[in-house]
Amino acid sequence: MFKCLNLFKLSFPKQLNKFNASSNRRETALIDRKSSFPWGKVAFFVTGNFHKFSEARHVLAEYKVAGALLKVRTIEIQDDNIENIARASAIDTVEQCGLPVFVEDAGLFIDALGGFPGPYSSYVYRTIGTQGIIELMDKVKKRDAYFHSVVAFSSPEKPTKCFHGKVKGKISREERGNLGFGFDPVFEPLGGQDKTFAEMSTKEKNRFSHRARALRKFARWYTSAF
Ligand code: IMP
Numbered sequence: 001m002f003k004c005l006n007l008f009k010l011s012f013p014k015q016l017n018k019f020n021a022s023s024n025r026r027e028t029a030l031i032d033r034k035s036s037f038p039w040g041k042v043a044f045f046v047t048g049n050f051h052k053f054s055e056a057r058h059v060l061a062e063y064k065v066a067g068a069l070l071k072v073r074t075i076e077i078q079d080d081n082i083e084n085i086a087r088a089s090a091i092d093t094v095e096q097c098g099l100p101v102f103v104e105d106a107g108l109f110i111d112a113l114g115g116f117p118g119p120y121s122s123y124v125y126r127t128i129g130t131q132g133i134i135e136l137m138d139k140v141k142k143r144d145a146y147f148h149s150v151v152a153f154s155s156p157e158k159p160t161k162c163f164h165g166k167v168k169g170k171i172s173r174e175e176r177g178n179l180g181f182g183f184d185p186v187f188e189p190l191g192g193q194d195k196t197f198a199e200m201s202t203k204e205k206n207r208f209s210h211r212a213r214a215l216r217k218f219a220r221w222y223t224s225a226f
Contacts, residue, residue: 039226090154100155165213
């Protein structure tokens with residue numbers, strides 16, 4: 001796998017330097033994508049979140065796909081639908097760099113709060129955080145919630161495809177665990193023996209998580225469609 005990553009680092013340096021160029025972006029591609037891109041073997045994940053990348057790398061490895069981390073400043077539109085958010089940033093990234101890529105967008109949907117924070121999870125995490133969620137849920141008996149993830153794959157040649165994954169669970173009464181990221185310390189997935197995601201290793205979280213479920217659908221398609 002690392003051979004592949006190095007190969008790509010070596011193959012794309014000029015192109016990577018041109019990610020911010022505003023014109024002729026597609027023309028900057030240095031590879032003959034159709035003939036030499038290792039479709040089904042390497043997948044570029046555009047994210048600034050190393051936890052997400054680490055989870056994705058393990059899932060993709062189950063399908064013998066090498067996950068490569070690509071850091072690109074991409075647009076994140078405001079929308080009530082996380083598929084629209086993921087789709088827009090995948091298309092924007094392809095326009096910037098001319099490579100096949102996938103992005104992932106996720107949200108936490110709490111039943112008792114009418115699905116809040118949902119597509120606004122990132123803002124809510126930055127503002128009130130996990131403790132704020134615990135406080136909002138104080139005295140709330142029905143604690144059902146779910147995470148929803150959308151993986152959007154886009155490439156210069158093919159229409160964008162989206163893959164969904166969900167995991168049901170409950171909001172814990174207190175924060176527990178110090179692994180993972182975001183709302184992991186307050187989310188207990190169904191079937192996870194009352195552990196929060198933050199009390200699970202990456203491997204264990206991947207047995208349940210919304211992201212792993214969406215990524216497995218993507219990986220099954222990616223390894224058979226080309
Ligand atoms: P993003 O827009 O996909 O990065 O996700 C929005 C917010 O949802 C993030 O800031 C996290 O707080 C939260 N989130 C997304 N996925 C997860 C997860 O797997 N565990 C915990 N929190 C998550």
